[in-house]
Amino acid sequence: MAARTGIIVVGGGLAGISAAIEALHHTSHAAGVTITLLDKEARTGGNSAKASSGINGVLTGTQLNLGIHDSVDAFVQDTLKSGQGKANQTLVEKLASESTQAVSWLQRDFKLDLDVIAQLGGHSYPRTHRRPDLDGKPQPVGWGIVGALGKHLSELAGLENARFKLYTGARVVRLLTAEHGGVAGVVYETVDPDSKVIQQHTLLASAVVLATGGFGGEGSRPHYLKRYAPQLVGLPATNGAFATGDGLGLAVALGAELVDMDQVQVHPTGFVKRNDPGNPTKFLAAEALRGEGGILLNALGRRFVNELDTRDHVTDAINKLCSAPDTRARHSAGVDVVAGEPSSAAFLVLSQAAANSFGHGALGFYEKMGLVQRAGSVEELSGMLRVDHGTLLKTLQDHDMARDSGLSDEFGKSTFPQNALNPLLPSGAGAEQQQLQYYWGVVTPSIHYTMGGVRFDDKTRVLRAADGAPIPGLLAAGEVTGGLHGANRLGGNSLLECVVYGREAGRQAAALVAEAS
Structure with a gap:
């Protein structure tokens, strides 16, 4: 028998964690809406935990305290220039305009000390925030951010009658199709720790957020890399071996369009x-x-x-x-x-x-x-x-x-x-x-990073290849998406997109649940 939840988030990197937190914030306990996060790995974090240079933000308190006179427009223009004509301007403008509140959210709500700023390649101003050393020890920015947000979710999951549920070692293998052609839930697999037998589970939901990351970790068994960027097969990679583009196949099976897949x-x-x-x-x-x-x-x-x-x-x-x-x-x-x-x-x-x-x-x-x-x-x-x-x-x-x-x-x-x-x-x-x-x-x-992925809009809705219309109930955020960065991603924009578009996906998922109730 299929279980039911309100919202499913697939992937436990920064985009998925941000989506889950925002979905919880925009749904009510009284309505009994639950959010379930599924991650195929033994622990959450993904490649977000490996990020080391920082997260971009303009007009932040840190920038202002340091006397850095940046602007949203300068950030937009830097990102578009880096994208070499391939970046979607609407997506870029949202990224830049919401960067202030994204960094402030991390600093205010999760007490993250993003107080060091550097000017990275392709940027007109110093705007990439990271954490200072503490007592002579490093505070890796990616690890710190996903750790703080993950701790918050873990505490919520431990509460009595918790509305948030986390399942690790849970690999999603199929999206379920509703009668109207949208998403009705997922099928995922786990491995019994004693018998080692693969068990299959069905989970129904009103909204599914794909936050499964890119395909830069395919390694010795390249699939997407061999198909779209064969000249790069054999190069070393900074990605974890878990980054195999799982979400791309799930979305395409429902008719989603892929964009910029050759931009690695x-x-x-x-x-x-x-x-x-x-x-x-x-x-x-x-x-x-x-x-x-x-x-x-x-x-x-x-x-x-x-x-x-x-x-x-x-x-x-x-x-x-x-x-x-x-x-x-x-x-x-x-x-x-x-x-x-x-x-x-x-x-x-x-x-x-x-x-x-x-x-x-x-x-x-x-x-x-x-x-x-x-x-x-x-x-x-x-x-x-x-x-x-x-x-x-x-x-x-x-x-x-x-x-x-x-x-x-x-x-x-x-x-x-x-x-x-x-x-x-x-x-x-x-x-x-x-x-x-x-x-x-x-x-x-x-x-290092795959700019291509599922085509989505500024509401994080995944778009169909056939007609460009949103696939009902299917949202996406983070490296699984394509179109934002174009031909080249600026340093510091990956953590930022995870927060900006992850939070947007959470809000949109909450709205879909409200419509269905």
Whole structure:
């Protein structure tokens, strides 16, 4: 016999969690409306928990306190420019205009200290909010946000007569079709912990929210990637293996349209681990590393790109200019590529000032992971990178001369967050001199985000391929959707879209339940 709930949310990343919280807020206990969240993994969080650079917001309290004079229009224009004519302007305008309240919601209702702001690639102003180190320890922004919201939902689920129910290890395999062609519920599977037998369950509902994420984690069994972006098959990825595009197939089976499926973002900086360079899963080198002053060098010790250009342009530059035997950055000496080792890679270098701005909690974590190393001088750094000392010194000096000039450099870079060269301290500084370090790692382009997905509108309604009309009862938010980002997503917009469109999906689902009652 089929069970019934008011609203089903499929996927427990930030979009799904935001949708569930908002649906609870907009439905009443008196009406007995329940919200059920299904996640195929053993715990919620998804790729949202791995996000490291931050969440965008304009005209926030944090921006205003720091004297940053940003605007919704500037944010819209930056996002549209990044999308290269493919981004849906209506969706972009909603994202930007609601970014203020999205960040404020996290800060006010969940006490999240999103008090550090960086200017990432493609942005006109610093607007990407993240959390500061706490007692010398990092506070990862994605993990912090999904943790705070998830804790809130867990507490609600534990209440007597709770209206929220969470089922993990529950894989949705089919959407049920109502007589009017809309959604009537889902069929999901669980595995009995004792017998290991797969059990199938039917759950009916008035509204279903798809928040299942993208397909960037397909790995060795690519399906959507092989079909829509075959040139990327075999690249390393920053995604969890759970990101396999499940929601796309569910929606298409009901007639949904897919859009921009060939638009897959390759992030320019996935860390290459010193003792495991061939691992296909890369730990993301947060864009905030460059946003706070990190620079990129080829294996000759020279800069080759505006580090704060959009992700696609920086990726293209690394692929084109850091792939030859003499320009490809590596941890080990020699020209022979180790099995699985990236064919293109660059050095990421931070001065002490850039490291201080980024935060030593996260840098310390990177060091423990074998992703980042230190050098106490330019001479030591040149030795570790195996580049000519004079060439490296000139590269750092030229960067800082451009910074001091107030003009754009030869790569079109006009924003220079910090000096690349550590200052010379007075003789006799002794111990203080030892504190001025350079931090460096090897980075390579890695599959990071899929801009394509189900076509949806600004009310989060999934649209049919046949006539463009909404599929009754079916909503979607987060990376499972397409059309918002176009050809390239700006850093900081993924967490933001999860909050803005996740909350919208929750409100719309609540309205559908009210109509059905």
